[in-house]
Amino acid sequence: MQAATTERALIVNTVRQFVDKEVIPAASGLEHRNEYPHELVAQMQKMGLFGLNVPEMYGGADVDYTTFAMIFEELSRGWLGLAGVIGTHSVLCDVLIRYGTEDQKRRFLPGLAAGERRGGICLSEPNAGTDLQGISTVASRHGDRYRINGSKMWVTNGRYGNTFLLLARMEPRIEPAHKGMSAFVIEKGAPGLTVSRDIDKLGYKSVETCELHFQDFPVPAGNLIGGVEGEGFRQVMTGLEAERINVAARGLGIARAAFEDAIRYAQRRTTFGKPIAEHQAIQLKLADMATRIEASRLLIYSAAEKKDRGERCDLEAGMAKLFSTETAAEVSFEAMRILGGNGYSKDFPVERYYRDAPLVVIGGGTNELQRLIIAKNLLKKYQVT
Numbered sequence: 001m002q003a004a005t006t007e008r009a010l011i012v013n014t015v016r017q018f019v020d021k022e023v024i025p026a027a028s029g030l031e032h033r034n035e036y037p038h039e040l041v042a043q044m045q046k047m048g049l050f051g052l053n054v055p056e057m058y059g060g061a062d063v064d065y066t067t068f069a070m071i072f073e074e075l076s077r078g079w080l081g082l083a084g085v086i087g088t089h090s091v092l093c094d095v096l097i098r099y100g101t102e103d104q105k106r107r108f109l110p111g112l113a114a115g116e117r118r119g120g121i122c123l124s125e126p127n128a129g130t131d132l133q134g135i136s137t138v139a140s141r142h143g144d145r146y147r148i149n150g151s152k153m154w155v156t157n158g159r160y161g162n163t164f165l166l167l168a169r170m171e172p173r174i175e176p177a178h179k180g181m182s183a184f185v186i187e188k189g190a191p192g193l194t195v196s197r198d199i200d201k202l203g204y205k206s207v208e209t210c211e212l213h214f215q216d217f218p219v220p221a222g223n224l225i226g227g228v229e230g231e232g233f234r235q236v237m238t239g240l241e242a243e244r245i246n247v248a249a250r251g252l253g254i255a256r257a258a259f260e261d262a263i264r265y266a267q268r269r270t271t272f273g274k275p276i277a278e279h280q281a282i283q284l285k286l287a288d289m290a291t292r293i294e295a296s297r298l299l300i301y302s303a304a305e306k307k308d309r310g311e312r313c314d315l316e317a318g319m320a321k322l323f324s325t326e327t328a329a330e331v332s333f334e335a336m337r338i339l340g341g342n343g344y345s346k347d348f349p350v351e352r353y354y355r356d357a358p359l360v361v362i363g364g365g366t367n368e369l370q371r372l373i374i375a376k377n378l379l380k381k382y383q384v385t
Contacts, residue, residue: 008067015074018043023078028349031081031205036160041085044115049086051113053242054093058109065242065304069249073297076253077260080356081207083253085118087246088156092119092165095183095239099226108163108185120157121243122166122186122212123236125150130369132167132233133177137214139184140171144221146184148192148214154363158210159195162188165225165239167232174230183225183232192217203355240365244317245303247364251325252296254360258328258335258353259289265339282338289331296324315377322370325360332357 023040030037044050052068054060063071068090075083093112096105111117128134137150148168155164166186174180186193194213201209225235263286266277276282303316332353336343343350361367 008063008070011061011063011067012070012074014047015049015071018047019074019078023075023082027079027082028346028352031079031352032346034205036206036208037079037082037085040082041115044082044086048113050089050115050118051093052086053090053097054109054113055097058105058113060093060109060113065245065307066301069245069252069300069304072246072249073253073256073300076250077257078253080250080254080359081204083246083250084156084204084207087243087250088121089119089161090246091121091239091243092163092185094242095165095225095235096185098238099183099231099235100185101227103222104185104225112163117163118157118161120155120161120164121236121239122152122155122164124152124154126153126211129154130366132236133181135167135169135181137166137168138171139168139182139219141221146219146221146224148184148186148217148219150214151196152212152214154199155210155212156207158212159198159208165236166219167236170229178233179230181232182229183235184219185223185225186217186219187223190218202358203352204359238312241307241313241317243364244321244370245300245307245313247360248296248300248303248317248320248324251321251328251357251360252293252300254328254353254357255289255293255296255324255331258332258350259286259293261348261350261353262286262289262335262338265342269339276338285334285338289334292323292327292331296320296327299323314373315381318370318373318377321364322367322374325357325367328353328357329361 022043026040048061051060052063052071054062056062072083096108108117112119123132125135125137137148137152139146139148164186166184167181170180170182192215196211196213199209199211266282267275269276299320303313303320306313306316335350336354339348339350342348
């Protein structure tokens with residue numbers, strides 16, 4: 001236990017130093033120019049951050065999910081966009097680890113862990129986001145290959161990535177919808193895949209978020225995850241547990257950055273002859289912000305520990321994601337109010353936190369969906385017999 005705690009501290013401290021020395025000084029300039037952070041991503045690759053949740057036997061770090069969450073918190077404290085580069089990448093890794101065949105693990109995980117393969121997820125579509133059972137992208141079998149036809153939206157790493165988790169309906173159509181879906185590992189290179197555009201966003205800048213089109217795009221049958229058709233929806237839903245933990249941790253990182261900037265500013269800025277931190281109105285805001293941040297952290301760790309035990313954590317991950325991301329939105333807004341006009345200015349990073357926060361509220365499953373997941377699990381847990 002002591003050795004594991006020491007190793008965790010070393011990993012997290014290394015990431016913290018990287019954030020303080022490299023990420024924070026570069027973030028605002030790159031973000032305002034909407035410029036991809038190639039050099040920072042290369043350093044993340046050298047640090048082994050692309051293999052956080054990959055077993056050591058496949059070249060990964062195999063950290064526990066509490067450490068995983070701590071790392072996402074630190075990265076997002078520096079810059080949400082940078083954390084996004086490894087966010088959906090880790091979901092692909094998680095699904096492969098849980099459901100991939102041994103051949104698939106050997107073929108894909110070492111490259112993903114090394115960052116040579118950069119992963120993403122192709123789930124949402126122009127007319128299907130939260131309701132994944134409404135997707136229309138189809139996969140049809142042709143000999144030893146499947147052909148994919150359709151479009152996918154909101155693909156992080158869509159332009160610079162090369163290996164993706166894709167969910168598709170099977171042809172012919174099977175009902176109920178969730179039993180007629182399969183998940184694939186797809187790789188760029190074959191004709192039929194077009195990155196049509198980068199979606200222009202309010203925040204979450206620099207990391208590319210793309211729309212992808214598939215026209216008779218060939219995928220080897222050996223890339224069907226688990227080698228079994230019709231299991232894709234379940235596989236993806238389990239993988240999204242990991243995404244909700246990392247999105248919750250990203251929300252915590254944004255909130256923490258906004259709070260730390262605000263409390264420093266409040267001690268330096270004076271009005272009416274004293275620092276604004278001595279005004280009760282500001283103290284009330286700071287107290288509420290800090291309390292929500294600490295509660296978010298404990299919810300995240302609770303979900304992470306349950307996932308480490310190999311248990312389903314829909315309820316805990318949903319609660320963590322809901323509370324932490326709403327905290328990010330609230331704390332970033334309160335930080336802007338504490339800074340006043342300066343908080344609205346691009347001279348200070350608080351305006352970036354405020355623009356980034358809505359992404360974590362929406363991404364990883366909207367918070368309206370999280371409430372439904374929480375309620376469903378609560379009714380199951382407290383079922384009247």
